[in-house]
Amino acid sequence: MRRRRLTAVLATAVGVLLTGTAAHADAGPGSAGIGDPYYPDYGNGGYDVAHYGLELKYRPSDDRLEGTATITARATRDLTRFDLDFLLDVSSVTVDGRPARFTTSGAHELVITPAHVLRRGRPLTVVVRYAGVPSTKKYNDYVGWARTPDGAVAAQEPESAWWWFPSNDHPLDKATYDIGITVPQGLQTISNGVPTGSRTANGWTRYGWRETRPQATYLTTLAVGRFDVHHSRTKNGLPVITAYSPDLPADRAAAARTSVERTAEVVDWASGIFGPYPFTALGGYVPNVTSHFALETQTRVFYSPYGFRNGPRPYLIVHENAHQWFGDSVSLARWSDIWLNEGFATYAEWLWSEQHGEGTAAELARTTYDSYPADDPFWQVKPGDPGPGENQFADAVYDRGAMALQALRARVGDHAFFTILRTWAAHKRYGNGTIPEFIAHAEHVSGQRLGALFQTWLYTPGRPAAPPQPTATAARPKSWSQIRQAHAALHPPASRG
Structure with missing residues (x-):
C-alpha cells in the first residue's frame, strides 16, 4: 500500500515537472528590435510597457544624472530575457522585486535576464537604477542630450530617451508617465503633461510631472534650467503651460512669446477641424539651446530660439500643435x-x-x-x-x-x-x-x-x-x-x- 502510494506521488511529481517544462518550452528571449524596417534595432520585442515612473536627480555643473526607472509592463510571450534601449551606466536591475542579471549589447541595448521565466500575459515590474553623464554618451557620433548654460534639454527625433531613461524606444509601444526630477534650488524643470507639485529641501527642489495619455518615448521631453513660466487656460479649461529661458536674445525672446502664447488659440481652432484635443494639457517651451529645429513633444512643444530669429512665427505654432493629433495621439x-x-x-x-x-x-x-x-x-x-x-x-x-x-x-x-x-x-x-x-x-x-x-x-x-x-x-x-x-x-x- 505504501509502495503504491509512493509510486503515485512520484508519478504526479514527474508529471508536474514535465508539464512545467512543456509550459516553458516556447520561452525565449525578446527580440533586440521591434521590427521597424528603417531602424531594425530600435525598440524591443517580447513585452509591452504600460507606464514609466522616473525618479531623477540632475546636477548641471557637471552634467551628472542619477535615476531610478520603474517600468510597468506586460509580457507578450514567455520571456527568458529582454532588452531595453539605454546608454547610461546601470548599477542594478530588479524584475518583480528580485535581482536580475544584466549586461549590454550593441550600441544601445541593456540586456536583462530575470531570475525566473516571465509568463505571457502576466504583468511585470522592472526597476533600473542608473547614473552617468549624458553628454559623454554617443550613438554614431551623435549626442542626443543638449547642455545649456544653466541646465540641459532632452528633445530629439527619432530617438532621445536613451540618454536619460531606459525604454522600449519605438512609437509602437506608447505608455503613460510620472516623472520626478530633483535639481539645485533656483532652477526649474519642464516636461510633459501636468505638474504634480514641487518641494524644496537642503538646497534641492523636486518637481513632478504626469502624462496620463499614451505617449511615445521620443515625444517625452525634459528641460532643466531657469525659465519664465506662464500658466493660463483654454476656453475649455485645459491648463496651458509655456516657458522661456530668460537668457534668450531680446528680439528672439519677444518673437517667441508673441508666437507661443498663441498656442491655446491654435489648439481651439484645430479642434474645430480635427476633432476634440486629445490631451489634458498643452503649451510649449523655448530653452537657451543652439539647435535649429522644433519638435512636437506631447502637450509641451519644444522650440529652438532659432525659429524666431526673424520675428513671430504663427505657422510654426500651427504645425507643431497639429502634430498633437497627427503624430502624437495618432x-x-x-x-x-x-x-x-x-x-x-x-x-x-x-x-x-x-x-x-x-x-x-x-x-x-x-x-x-x-x-x-x-x-x-x-x-x-x-x-x-x-x-x-x-x-x-x-x-x-x-x-x-x-x-x-x-x-x-x-x-x-x-x-x-x-x-x-x-x-x-x-x-x-x-x-x-x-x-x-x-x-x-x-x-x-x-x-x-x-x-x-x-x-x-x-x-x-x-x-x-x-x-x-x-x-x-x-x-x-x-x-x-x-x-x-x-x-x-x-x-x-x-x-x-
Missing part, C-alpha cells in the same frame, strides 16, 4: 509612415492660411508645386517611403506630403475630406497608424478608389504631370513667405540610424 506604426506626421502638420498650416484669408490651401499647393522645377531632386524623394536618414525629414515629406492631401481634397470634395481627417484622428486616437490604413480609411469614407492618386503623390519619383488642383490660381499667397520661414525651423537633425 502615432506612426513604423518610421516609413512619417508622412502621416509631417504631411498632415504642413497641411494644417495651409488650412490656417485659408482660415485667415492669407491664401487658400489650393493656392499654396499650386505655388509649392510650381516652386520646384521638374528636374529638382525634391521630386525624387517618395513621401510614402522616403528612406531612413536625411531623406526621412526631406522637404518632400512635408511639401509633397501636403500636396498629396490637397490632391485628395480636390478628388473627394470638402465634406468627405474633412470627415476623413476627423474620423482618422478619432478612430486611431492614442494608437498607431500606417499609410495603407489611411488610404483604406479614405476610400471607405469617400466611397472612391484612391490607389492611383496616392501612388502618384506618395510613391512615384518624379514631378506629377499636373498640380494637385490644376484649377487653382498660380498667384503667390500672402502666407507663402511666412510658411517658408517657419519650415526652416522645423527639421530635426538627420537621423543617426
